[in-house]
Amino acid sequence: MRTWLVCMGVACAGVAAAGPEAGLDQQYQQAARLDDSGEHEKALELVNQGLASAPNDLRLLGLKGAVLIKLRDYVGALAAHQAYLAAGATGANRREAQRIVDSLLAVKSTFLEITLANGPADVYLDSKTYGVLCRMERSCQKPVLPGEYKVIAERPGFERWSTRVTVDKDMTAKVAIKLIEQPSQLTVRTTPPGARVKVDGAPYTAPTSLPPGKHRVVVTLAGHAAVRREVTAREGKAIELDVTLMPRVSIQVEPPGAELLLDGNPIAIEDGLIEIPAGAHVLFVSAKGYRSDRIEVPAARGPDYQLAIELQPGRLTPQRKLALAVGGAALISVGAGVVFGLNGGQFRTFESQLGYDVGGFALAVAIGLWLGDVPRAQPAPRVTVTPRVDSVTGLGLGLAVTF
Numbered sequence: 001m002r003t004w005l006v007c008m009g010v011a012c013a014g015v016a017a018a019g020p021e022a023g024l025d026q027q028y029q030q031a032a033r034l035d036d037s038g039e040h041e042k043a044l045e046l047v048n049q050g051l052a053s054a055p056n057d058l059r060l061l062g063l064k065g066a067v068l069i070k071l072r073d074y075v076g077a078l079a080a081h082q083a084y085l086a087a088g089a090t091g092a093n094r095r096e097a098q099r100i101v102d103s104l105l106a107v108k109s110t111f112l113e114i115t116l117a118n119g120p121a122d123v124y125l126d127s128k129t130y131g132v133l134c135r136m137e138r139s140c141q142k143p144v145l146p147g148e149y150k151v152i153a154e155r156p157g158f159e160r161w162s163t164r165v166t167v168d169k170d171m172t173a174k175v176a177i178k179l180i181e182q183p184s185q186l187t188v189r190t191t192p193p194g195a196r197v198k199v200d201g202a203p204y205t206a207p208t209s210l211p212p213g214k215h216r217v218v219v220t221l222a223g224h225a226a227v228r229r230e231v232t233a234r235e236g237k238a239i240e241l242d243v244t245l246m247p248r249v250s251i252q253v254e255p256p257g258a259e260l261l262l263d264g265n266p267i268a269i270e271d272g273l274i275e276i277p278a279g280a281h282v283l284f285v286s287a288k289g290y291r292s293d294r295i296e297v298p299a300a301r302g303p304d305y306q307l308a309i310e311l312q313p314g315r316l317t318p319q320r321k322l323a324l325a326v327g328g329a330a331l332i333s334v335g336a337g338v339v340f341g342l343n344g345g346q347f348r349t350f351e352s353q354l355g356y357d358v359g360g361f362a363l364a365v366a367i368g369l370w371l372g373d374v375p376r377a378q379p380a381p382r383v384t385v386t387p388r389v390d391s392v393t394g395l396g397l398g399l400a401v402t403f
Contacts, residue, residue, distance in 0.1 A: 024050050028059050038129055040067050056087040065100070072130050075143050078104040107143040109170040114151065115139045117178040121155040128152070141172070153177045157235025181212040182236030188217065191244045195221040210239070219243045223303065225275045248273040249297075250306035258287040258311060276301075283307070289314050326365050333359035 027050045034043035047064045050057060065080035081101050089097055114123055119137040124130065126149060134140035146169040153161040158179040167173040187207045188197050197204035198218045210233040219227040224245035231239050251274050253260070260267045260274065261284040267274055280299040286292040290311035297307075336359075 024054055024057055024060065028057075028063065031060075031063060035063065035067050035070070040070050040129075041131060043067050044071070055083075058084060058087055058089055058093075061087055062093075062097075065097075070130060072125050072133060072144070074104055074107040074145055078107060104145070106146055106169050110144060110146055110167060111141050111172040112144045112149070112151075112165070112167055113139070113141045113172050113174045115174070115176050116153070117176070118158075118181075119155070121153045121158070121177070121179060123177075124152040124154075126150050126152075151175050151177075153179060155179055157182055157237065181234070183209045183211050184233035184235075184237055184239050186210050186215075186217075186231065186233075186239045186241065188219070188241045188243065190219055190221070191242070192221070195219050195224075195243070195245055217241060217243075219245065221245050224248055225270075225273075246275045246277060247301075249276050249301070252306075252308045253285060254310040255287055255290065258285050258290070258309075260285055274307075285309050285311060287311055323365075323367075326362050327367075329362050331359065333362060335359075 027046060031043045031046035031050070034040075034046065044064065044067045047060050047067065050060045051064070054060065061080055061084040065077050065084060068074075068077035068080055078101060081097050081104065084097050085094060085101065112125075114134060114136065116123075116136055116138055121136060122132050123134040123136060123140070125133050125144075133142055144167055146167055148164060148166045150162060150164050158181055161177055161179055163175065165173050165175050185207050186199065186204075186209075188204060190197065196219070199208060199210070200215050204217075210231075212233050212235075214230055214232050217229045217231055219229075225248050227243050227245060229241060229243070231241060233239065250272055251269060252272070253269070260269070262274075262276065263281050264284075267283075276297060278299070281297040283295040283297055284292065285295070291314055293309055293311055295307065295309065
């Protein structure tokens with residue numbers, strides 16, 4: 001039926017071409033050549049341009065009806081052939097056009113209904129050369145002629161889908177489409193090379209194809225921290241994964257549970273190993289009741305490099321004992337300054353001020369000795385003592401502690 005309609009439409013257009021309106025002949029001939037070469041959309045565009053200036057031109061109306069049938073626009077083809085009859089077609093052309101109209105009337109009650117589970121997609125009938133039937137998200141319904149059709153659905157990243165369907169006259173044929181997503185190609189690159197890669201628990205062979213969905217990638221290498229990544233395969237898009245493995249260093253720390261800071265950031269021990277990036281670093285180890293330790297980690301580390309740290313129990317070192325002794329002397333000196341100040345008298349006032357100054361100086365020295373005996377992740381505090389002259393009491397000392 002559809003083939004007969006195409007032939008009849010072309011015949012009507014061809015016979016009508018012998019009529020008048022020679023001014024439109026060139027445009028008509030160009031549109032006909034485009035139609036013959038399969039460029040139906042371009043041919044239809046030229047025909048419509050001609051009909052805009054000559055809406056009753058029989059040649060253009062007949063060609064338009066034939067082109068629309070090829071494009072599966074049966075409703076538009078029906079309207080074009082009805083316009084062809086109304087424009088004054090006569091003789092054999094009129095009889096053939098009427099037969100086409102009678103056949104096309106079925107499109108008013110015959111439909112193809114298509115539903116799509118996972119759109120969007122482009123749907124075609126029989127061939128892509130006829131143009132898109134539906135550019136759909138979920139569903140579309142189109143009037144068609146009775147007959148058998150091949151329904152084709154395409155979407156980037158999905159397998160091409162097709163089926164055949166028979167549409168009976170005055171009925172609605174239904175087609176349900178569910179597109180199948182294409183797999184994605186996974187490529188994993190590791191630094192340093194030679195690492196072991198597993199995808200969803202299976203050894204990875206480069207490159208590998210992954211079904212749509214989420215997948216777990218685990219990368220391991222001796223002496224390095226394992227890297228775990230989750231990737232999602234979607235619409236056949238390639239996945240490229242670059243993994244940089246972090247070197248791990250064997251470490252033993254006493255007491256267990258000591259706090260570790262690498263360059264000021266907390267770091268945890270896992271299976272007797274810690275992650276230390278390439279380059280030089282500072283490791284600070286501390287625990288309650290123990291003296292802290294500060295370790296310089298060199299940039300050049302061999303494969304056998306390891307750390308063994310034993311914190312010393314907190315006790316008074318000789319330096320801190322000296323700090324306490326100096327601090328005690330500072331308190332005695334300040335106390336003497338208080339006593340002399342209470343007794344009054346010019347000489348007593350001088351003695352009182354001297355007691356304050358000596359006590360302040362001793363206190364500064366004590367603080368410096370105490371704080372300077374602790375290894376730290378940051379620079380130690382700096383104690384500064386400067387002489388000063390007071391306009392009332394005379395000679396004095398200034399104390400400053402800088403962190």
